[in-house]
Amino acid sequence: MNDIQFAAIPLQQPLYKEVKRQIMAELISGEWKPGTAIPAEKRLSERFAVSIGTIRKAIDELVAENILIRQQGRGTFVATHNRDRLLFYFFHIVGQDGTKQYPVVALDAFARGKAEAEEAVKLGIRRGDPVIRIRNILKLADAPVIVDEIAIDQARFPGLSEKQFAGRPNTIYNLYQDAFGISVVRAQERLRAILADARNARLLKVAPKAPLLRIARVAFTYQDVPVEIRVSTVNTERHEYWSEIHNTER
Amino acid sequence: MNDIQFAAIPLQQPLYKEVKRQIMAELISGEWKPGTAIPAEKRLSERFAVSIGTIRKAIDELVAENILIRQQGRGTFVATHNRDRLLFYFFHIVGQDGTKQYPVVALDAFARGKAEAEEAVKLGIRRGDPVIRIRNILKLADAPVIVDEIAIDQARFPGLSEKQFAGRPNTIYNLYQDAFGISVVRAQERLRAILADARNARLLKVAPKAPLLRIARVAFTYQDVPVEIRVSTVNTERHEYWSEIHNTER
DNA sequence: CAGTGGTCTAGACCACATT
DNA sequence: ATGTGGTCTAGACCACTGT
Structure with missing residues (x-):
């Protein structure tokens, strides 16, 4: 002080x-x-x-x-990552009429592994460093719409365990903040269209080769330090990704 | 005082x-x-x-x-919509490595018609009012990557003709500004994944039922007045839609 | 009521671009 | 040298929140 x-x-x-x-x-x-x-x-x-x-x-x-x-x-x-405020800040999937809905998150997989080359670069760590991989299924209006596959640096989230996700609110950015003092303040996303493979078709209950939206996100905390990479696979039959283009800087 | x-x-x-x-x-x-x-x-x-x-x-x-x-x-x-500055402000398709490329635009169709119900709502005009419809094919690295289908209120762009597009720079937002004094300052986009139909497959040189990214945009001028609606259909095999959530500065 | 952020003033001096 | 925007000050008063 x-x-x-x-x-x-x-x-x-x-x-x-x-x-x-x-x-x-x-x-x-x-x-x-x-x-x-x-x-x-x-x-x-x-x-x-x-x-x-x-x-x-x-x-x-x-x-x-x-x-x-x-x-x-x-x-x-x-600023806090309270449910409402920061949920829709980073959550850009809306109904076809533009309405926002709260996703219901279910943990589908939790595993520890080693960073692959590309993951390591994006997370700012070294290849082979320990990472945690999490898969969530997000439901909107009772139907599975999004598969989230998350990878984070294990060193940055010491002691993170599967249990901590039980009964968690909608985003795990609250968890990052409350339990580890890490505030996500910015994210970059890259979007493309893909065809459903067998696993995604099963998880999202769509036909194989149905069109899906694939979102690759890198989330940053203060001073552009990357903390999470995430691949979201979205069934856009009844939902859309919403983007507002406004001010950049000079 | x-x-x-x-x-x-x-x-x-x-x-x-x-x-x-x-x-x-x-x-x-x-x-x-x-x-x-x-x-x-x-x-x-x-x-x-x-x-x-x-x-x-x-x-x-x-x-x-x-x-x-x-x-x-x-x-x-x-502010002006100079080629570079405002091109990449509204143009969010980048290479797979995140590199920005200048699109080469070719006019594919130019027609006058009447606004359908949904168009009219989005453009803030009445159903049946005269509109202009434009289709552009955008090439990146010599390959067709994007089909843009644009609709604008004919009353707002009096005398707009096919000729004015000849040799035009990359975005028609320059044209809106230079010839009609209309500055596009904001846009909303909604994205989803679709399968290529016969026409898009032909225009983008992809297989029928290939996955494509569908972007629906509404562009606004000052004070949230809508001036253009646009549907972009993108082949994301070699390109991606780039989105920055919340821009921090250095 | 006291304490907070929100607005507004009327200057001063600095950094930069142009003539 | 002049004119521009950029920074900074030291106040004043207003609007809002809580006690």
Whole structure:
């Protein structure tokens, strides 16, 4: 916490970027936990010895990145992956009329293995490093619609066991956060169309060679550190993948 | 200095929102054209009789929405749909290794017709109103990869003719902007997997019943007015749809 | 009520681009 | 040298939340 020294180090970065970096550091260290309020802007401005305007500009960016949430009159909170809020943030499968539905998740497989070459690259680990592989079946309106195949770095999730999934809410990003302090803040997805193989046909109850949507996702925590890779196979007969194209940066 | 009264109308909206609205009005009216600079912040602060900070906040939001572009030392410019910048903003098909390629567009069909019920709803017009339908074939690395089927409100694009597509650059969003002053700023897409029918199989040179990606897009201009609906059919054998969920910056 | 974030002001100085 | 946007300050007051 505490007596910050700006004096000796001439910043070549804007001051608010440095403030932002320090706030991020508190989040990463777990000092400020998801769901809790961070100190008031006035207090932060005193602690960092900058004006409130500068604090606000740093927080502005973190709010834009969905890392902090402002609530007028209450405070500024560390974003949590609460069921509703972050579920539909990362869950883009909607009904054909665009309606959002809550998936019901069932664990289908849980195994420990070694990272293959491509997995290792995407997870930022080495080939052969221990990974955990999880397969989930997601139902929408009582029908199996999605098969999720997840791989994570075992070292990053020590002690993760099959049991922890029992009765879990919809996304395992809550689990990552609650049990391991890892917040997923960003994801990249690549989509293509494939034909159902025998296993997917069985799991999704479609005909062999039915068309399916294949989504390959890499999920990142703060500072672009990859934490999970996931392949989702989706029956898009009655559901669709929804994408909103809006602002990038300059 | 706050004795300035805005026409005795007590604003229930923040002042910067009102400023933003007025800047938008200039853009929509075509007073400030894409590619040109808008007046300097200082001048705007005088014109609107507000502080520079308030002007900046209004412009901040328009920049975040990709409607304006700031360039330090030069000015603030109305965003243009220049080939590169806005092409990959709305064009999300990439190579399997994630590389971006420029599509080569060929006009395959151009027809005038009447809006069907669903088209009319999405375009915000009435059933039976005149529409223009366009079919493009997009090649990537010399192979046909995408079939685009576009429908637009004929009333919104008076005098649009087949000829205007000759030698056009990659996206027709440039055409919308240059020839009709319509800037596409946002789009919604819905994706699903389908099987190739006879026509698509022929156009994309794939086997009948090959898996294809079907993208249904609605494109909007300022203030969420729909201007185009488009169905893209993509061969994802060698290409993928790329989606970034939540963009962090460096 | 006190405390929070939200808006707004009126400057100052800096970094950058153009002339 | 001039003009632009970018950063930063030190306040003021408003709107909202909780006690």
